[in-house]
Amino acid sequence: MQCCCKKKKEPKPEDAASNNCNTVPPRGVPYGGGGSMREPRAAKTGGPQKALPIEAPCLTLDELNKMTDNFGSKALIEEGxxxxxxxxxxxxxxxxxxxxxxxxxxxDPDTDFxxxxxxxxxxxxxxxxxLRGYCLEKNNRILLYEYATMGCLHEILHGNKSxxxxxxxxxxxxxxxxxxxLEYLHEKVQPPxxxxxxxxxxxxxxDDYETKIADFGLSNVSSENAARLHSTRATPRLSEDKVKQCVDPxxxxxxxxxxxxxxxxxxALCVQYEADFRPNMTIVVKALQPLLTSKPAS
Known part of the structure; x- marks a missing residue:
């Protein structure tokens, strides 16, 4: 699983403090996604930007130590x-x-972070x-997010869970x-x-297969180069005569x-080589919506 960009090779079997010092991660599909922080690309606006407050609880390091038994192995989900x-x-x-x-x-300097x-x-x-909370105490950078009850899509599709x-x-x-x-990030947030x-x-x-996009990560390939790479690989396989080969057996x-x-x-439209030929996410959402009621063939 990819948790914090590249995973290490060795396998791994508000008012917010918890009094349980020996919290053990639930069994089942582990949480995926995420990675190191990097500023998402947003549209530039003129003039200096006024710093806005953080709309999430600031937790103390002592509170987090209690939640995780001093960031011990029992609470550890993954390491990257x-x-x-x-x-x-x-x-x-x-x-x-x-x-x-x-x-x-x-x-990034602390102010940027x-x-x-x-x-x-x-x-x-x-x-x-x-985001459910954060801690910057003693030069730490700690972020708290919602816990995905079923884990990440990668682990569900490719993990060893039977x-x-x-x-x-x-x-x-x-x-x-x-x-x-993605529609929210691209079309509804200002700046996008x-x-x-x-x-x-x-x-x-x-639960109930509700889906959420997770946090921003650090890519080793520029976004445009990565998009072109995926486009080159994916487009031929999405043609009408070959699409059956892409279906999960x-x-x-x-x-x-x-x-x-x-x-x-x-x-296929979303992975067009040139960005100008790709549809915006509102169009994609509208195209996918009717498929929610499609039924498998008898």
Whole structure:
């Protein structure tokens, strides 16, 4: 699983403090997504920008130590090159993911990082993972997010968990939710935001297969170069005569072929080589919406 950009090779089997010092992560699909912080690309506006407050609770390091048993192994979910991810509970019982970023990999000054947290804290949408708190005490950079009850899409699709195969309807619902999250960032936030790290591990899945886009990450490839690379690989496979080869064999042919063709056509537009030929996310959302009611072939 990709948790904090590149994962290490060795395997890994507000008023918000919790009194449980030995919190153990729930069993099941672990939380995915996320990575190191990097300022999302937003439209530039003239003149100096006034710093806005952070709309999330500021937790003390002592509170977080109590939640995670001093960031111990029992609360550890995953470890990557840029952060460690822990499980915890707020005082109201809400489950959260606690991301302790490796400050040595984050070149941004503290003022820039604070501005990034402020911006992310003000992103309020049902299809975007909400920031639940933060801590900058003693040069730490720690962020708390909603806990994804079903984990990330990458782990659901490619993990070793048995008996958790997504059916056609669940896949469409997840795709639709991800599109709604991007629509919010691209079309509804002012100035618009380009995520720059959309991948299956940054698509979080909650109860009833509700989907939220996770936080921004650090990519080793520029966004435009990455888009062109994906476009070159994906476009030939999404042609009408080859789209069946892209269908997950785990579906056992239990899907509506016409709806699959329509979904592939939308995907093909989204990976066009030139950005000007790609549809905006509002168009994508409208194209996906009718597929929510499509039924597998008898």
């Amino acid at each position: 090159t840029n952060c460690r991810v822990f499980y915890g509970k707020l005082s109201d019982g809400e489950e959260v993911v606690i991301k302790k970023l490796d400050t040595s990999t984050l070149p 604070t501005e990034q947290i402020s911006m992310i804290s003000r992103l309020k949408d049902p299809y975007f993972s909400q 008996g958790n195969v997504l059916d056609w309807g669940q896949r469409v619902k997840i795709a639709y939710g991800a599109a709604r999250g 935001i380009v995520h720059r790290d959309i991948r299956s591990s940054n698509v979080l899945v909650f 785990k579906l056992n042919n239990d899907y509506p072929p016409k709806a699959v063709a329509k979904l592939a056509a939308v995907a």
